[in-house]
Amino acid sequence: MTDTARKPTPTAIENRPGLDQIAVRIGTQSQFYTAMKRGLADANRPGLAGLGAQAHGDITLGFLDAWASVLDTITFYGERNANEAYLRTATERESLRAHARLIGYELAPAKAAAAYMAFIAEDKDAPDAPLEYDAGLQVRSIPRDGELPQIFETVEPLVAHHRWNALQPRMFDDQELDANSTSVRLTADAAILKPGDPIMFLEDEVPQAFTDGSQDGFLRNVIGITVLDNGDRLAALSQNPTAPAPVMFVMMAPILSWNTSTALTTSTLTLALGAGGWSTSALTTATTSNNISIASLTTAIGTIASTSAPQPILPALMQVRAGCFGNIAVTQPSPLALEETPPADQTAEPPGAITETRGHVDDDLPPQNRVFVYLDREYPEIVPGSYALVRDSGKEGISEIYAATAISVEAYGMSAKVTRLTLDATLTGPDGGVATSVFKTRRTSVFAAPKRLDLAPLPVSGDVGAANDITDADQLLLGTAEPALLPGKTIALTGERADLAGVMQSELLTIADNTVQNGIALLTFTRQPAFTYARETVTLNANVAEATHGETVTEILGDGDATQAFATYPLKAAPLTHVAGKTSSGMVPALEVRVHGVLWDLVDDFRASGSEDRHYILRITEDGTALIIFGDGINGQRPATGQDNIEAVYRKGAGMNGMLEAGQLSLLASKPAGLKSVWNPLAPAGAADAEALEDARVNAPLKVLTLGRAVSLRDYEDFARGFAAIAKARADWTFDGFAKPIFVTVAGQAGAILPEDGDDMTNLRDALAAAGEADLRVTVRNYSPAGFVVKAGLYINERYLAEDVIAAGLAALEAAFSFAARNLGQGTSRAQVIAVLQDVDGVDGVDLDALYRSGQPETLEDMLGSARPQPSLDGTIPAPAELLTIDITATWLEQKG
Template sequence: MQSQNACGCCEGLSVEVPVQVYNRPGLKAITYRVGTHAQFKESLLAQLTISRLRALRELTTRNNDDFTIAVLDAWATVADVLTFYQERIANELYLDTATEEFSIVQLARLIGYQLRPGVAAGTCLAFTLDENTTGPLTNPDSGNNSKPTPPPLTIEAGIKVQSVPGPGEEAQLFETVEKIEARAEWNSIRPVLTQTPHSIDASKIIVVTGANNDLKTGDVVLILKQGRTDNALLKRVLNVIPNDESKTTSLFLDTAATQPSFILPALTVTGNIAAYSAKVPLSSEVVDDIISKTWRSEELAVLINTQGWPEDELKKSIEKKLARPPAVDDSIFVFRKRTAVFGHNALKQPGYTNGVPDLPSAWTDWPLNEVEGKIHLDAVYEQVLPGSYIAIQRSSDALDGITTVFQGTEVDHRPRTEYGISAKSTVITIPADDPWWDTDLNDLAAIRGVIVYAQSVPLTLAASSVNDEVSGDLIMLDRLYSGLKQGQKIILSGDRTDLIGTQASELRTLKEILVVKGITVIKFDKPLSWKYVRGSVKINANVAAATHGETVKEILGSGDATRSFQQFTLKQLPLTFVSATTPSGISSTLEIRVNDLLWKEVPSLYDHGPNDHIYITRQDDQQRTTVIFGDGKNGARLPSGPDNIKATYRKGIGVSGLLKPDKLSQLLTRPLGIKGVTNSISATGAADPERLEHARQNATLTIFTLGRIVSLKDYEDFARAFAGISKAIATWVWTGQKRSVHLTVAGYDGATIDPAGALYENLSAAIAASGIPEVLVIIESYQPRFFCVTAGILVHPDYLPELVLALVKQKLQEQFSFEQRNFGQPVVYSEVIAVMQQVEGVTAVDIDDWYRLDQAPNGPEKARIDAKTTRSGSDNPFAAELLTIDPNSINLHLML
């Protein structure tokens, strides 16, 4: 029979404390109270009831106004307060549950972790030098008084450049962090734009010198392959385009004629400085020798220096020789006359029958009376000269099929009587062993349809435009550029061929520099990311790395040898930290000198000797930096002296330095010779000081890896602990027959990582230093992907519709933001519905459409939108995608 007191409501008072405490893993807050006020009071009253003391047995009242009951109630209140704060303290003892910054900072310090102070943005500045700034003549005694090339200019580190702020922005200051050599000729290096072909291809556009050649559509040109008449080609001109600016004319001999493709010369190094064992003066023969060979740029520079050749004079001699038309294997001529041969218009020979003239229809043609080595033209042509070419087109020949081309040896003008007519004729003697007429006929009809192209005029081939796109890692420049060095940074800018009207810039490092046929050829450390319109490409080699921040020098104070752990606070803030190859990914710009002697910063004073010149730094939540010195046991004490503690550092940090291209243009320090500056590429790699929620996740990353990388999880943890990296995912992949690691990374707030930027390079170097050398690591920036939502919202009548719609949009942006999503994480239809439905005031939701912006719409019934990521063991790795909502593509409307 079931008990009538199954609910327990009739059991009376019972002891309820201490309450058993249990917390499942992963909670944001833990329960640690052994009881509440009600539980403590009930337990005390229960103890009072079951007490064996006679005096307490006599106390039967339980009214709250009784003094004893009031005392118990007071102690229950005390216990409630104590357990409440005990629970708060317990929460502060764990990273995941702590709420106070002090707790999180101190817990992190227990494992040697400090809140990351952020990192300064970095970019590369392209300087433009004044081309009119010149030094003394290279060789004043040479008699060459032309203006010499401006000498190289050394640009020291610390050049300050300020941005031009837009509306609502603040000016940001950057400083160069390296010394470079710059030259005016490096302001705008151009790729080769023209070429003179050594052979003529009728399927390509042929460019000849002169814009007033009297060439017109319908003219016939003769192309002699390798100068041989037995290898000739006749073509009719289909179009003529003169260019007054370049003084050239383009000929189209084919309906589908295209620009000739650029053919890069052989890059095999043939130049050897050992061939110049003795000093020789600069001469035409020396210039010819240099042009005829391929040199390494550094070796050629050594040769020029050891020989003492004036560099300007050598470059001008090379340019002068290259400006001459090169020897061309093929030649081209245009025929100014299209004529017939003598007798082509003669009437047929009249006939008689029995003394009566025959009808013209019965006349017969004249017997052919021509010789093989002579051609009689139908008139006198004074412009047809000996040595000129003629082409004979028989009646059955097509123009393209003409192979009967002769070079006339003699030209004479004489009268001729033949075939019943008399007229003056031009007689051309040709070297022919075979008949030049149609041998299928033996009378005058054999030459009536013959067309002779005569009065050949030679045309000079000109350099044609090179329209090939610029791509890959190898570029031939338009001339010789001296001084370029291996490892030098350059910035290439131009119009992209895949996106018309879009300009792009890329930072690359010179891997190899060659001088081929007197022209510089450069090779980059890696191929260009885009393809560019050749005519728009410009390369600036006056490039220096720069980072956000301004240098500050200040006297911290006076050392006191009697004080332990003496400390000073920097007056300027925030202290600049820059990206580095350290395990943390950052290094400080702070430099402390004591009595002008440099002291070093260390993570901790522990385990350092009493004579070690070291210090540590600490930052508070206001980004104030405090410098702490030793106590004479762990680190040396500061020596006494007035104002002997000096600091040099930079101030400025965070995402405010993430400037777009061409924002940095104001030179605050302008050395002589610098004309201008700009950042052709965006500033990257910046991060704001670490927030508490990030510290919870990142504090333990350093103890996971312990400075070494072995497993896939180590690669992810190491990358995430690196300053400037927010998310990372590692996958085992195959590259050929070798097992490798593919690492996809993302910057703070969804920033992509530039493969040419300092953050990418430093991360790669740090992983290489801490990882297994035999394991290939492929690092790629993630692929951001976005989706859109169009939905109808039914709002409860008690709520303002516009406020509800705004709140729904806000919740969608929060839930599907970069911070909340992971690589390869799909978006589910029900998840989107749930986010909108949970907003207070929303009665119903109807999604009209949703899809990825880079894909075609699939309708509202689609269950999920996927994001791709490389699968383990793949032999075709690619950067992982991260799918977030596009704030500008959230289209909400009210349902009626």
């Protein structure tokens, strides 16, 4: 036998595990050529003895050289094909796709970004009538340098109102006075008020008495006036210095439901509004059962709310402070002081009770149970129907004025034209009835002609997003009733951050409940705002609808042919839009396929499809073309024969080019009637490019590793990584004092922060809950970005340009410590940084001067840790894992030596 061990071919092949490329070639061109030349002199091949010539240019050697080249080519491509046979070593997407399909895995296509659009509605002739739009409103982006315009379409109907463009929180609240209030805040019109002025509190025009232990009464006096910055007057009153605060907010009453058997009328609506608050679900019941629109109900609430509430106590300035007729009359002098008796016509009987004056004049009798009281002069400002306060130093009482008549009176040796009041014979005192006849003319004052003073609204204090005495941090009072804001509605809140002056911020909030009472709405959100906002800067846009990247296309795919098995039809536009969905991959295509107008269903494969099932599958080619593939009549029905009877409605557009900035989506592609403009309060999120080769190598096995179940921490990580919008995931055990819940930290593509209550995060939480143990609590949160800074000196080889080496060093640091290269919870050491810099061409040595976390004092640390979720014995949710990356903008390198 031939001794092959001494021949250059075939060469020995040995591949250790874990290689990125395997070797299967048994030789190269030179090895094959040498082996064949040796064969010419082989004694075991006597027939080749005549070809032993070795001269240059010999035809035999030329033939052997050519054949060695053929063998070299064959083995080269054989080795390339062999590498494509393994998932780890394959270099072609088609090879990876084929490997993945063997285990039921499809390479993820590009996924569309999602964003919420805030629309601005035009003011119309009927402002309460809603504007309604179907899904599909198109919004175009304003491209930045190097970008192309992107189109987003709404994926839900939009109901808009002009007043919803900029709803405002309740900025002012009504003052509520009680009988013992010691101060009132009045509008600037109360400038006529001055210290010493008499004040009474009226409820439905009736004076209200205060209570102060042994001293009760009706009259208050102004003892001080403070002019506030906005011109309002704060008036301090003389009574009850220990009384409760003069103002308070309107508290929300218990929440009521609506009995569907009750008709909706003015009286029933008034009764309901006065008895308690209405949730929007109760309002919906009321409107549905009574066949009335929300807009009509809103108008009714605004009209009735003020009349259904209790009548408030209001302050009034008593414009008239009068004496009674005869209080300055000259009485008969003492006889001891007179030498002779004066004539009879010069004497006068002293005045007694205020009711006795009528006996000295010739006039009509007062009605039964009423009396006449004569004031000291005419007071035309006193009118019947108002109240008068009769008061002396020891007692007081009030009575309605039944008549106020100008009359000439002559009595007590004097005459005058006065005002005669018709009052109750028994006045209403603070503690009971008081006879009018007990008041003496000389010691009695009558206060009348109350003039209402307008109460100034009270500014509502406190930042939006912070708890106060009335609302929790997740609640907000509006200035109007908005019963059409139903639970589940998303609104955009915009305002200046209270903790960062001058910085405007927007965020999206979802309404959990809406309670309407006394003409205002109390919104409760599903979570509290992420920041606190200066109340006067806050606006809320409720004309919000979700939109995703992509543009709708309606296309005739072609003619049906029932004779063809697995008929395939390509979509002309690419890429096909995929949006977030409740699937194992976290996304579904935005695609509808119809045959003869009948909708067919998309399935993963035909294994479970019968001959009558209207199913099709979707495959994406390497160039991004989407293929619609129908069944063969056994596994899936064949489409019927027809002309242009196969059509598709789908959307095109996806990938990271949809990750725009906040406010960049601001052009209505076609301006619908009633809408003026649009903008996106937050940047789009959740996009992903088509799955890259390296990602496919990692993600493809996940399907068989978890088999749709999550048991270990690694399973939870792998499961989360399988979602299209998720780039990195980390699972940690935690402990809350009773159990060991799992905390999963995730990061979006390219480091994006996914909306916590968005579709991607919601779908992932639901999928993990379904795949994991039923009694195991799983928390999913976004990662916490963190940065670190490097400052170092480089000893650069004299053969290299310093600026080139420094630029290369910065590039090496950015690549080694970027989002793509780092893991959640991974720390950084001084040795790692030095190793990266030392590996740069032209660097002879590294002098590391500083290594510290961004925002911290400049120091040289040996190790920078990265936070991971920690157990919390008090049951609070731990902080998520950090992703520590280099802050390349703050990093600098310099030449040393």
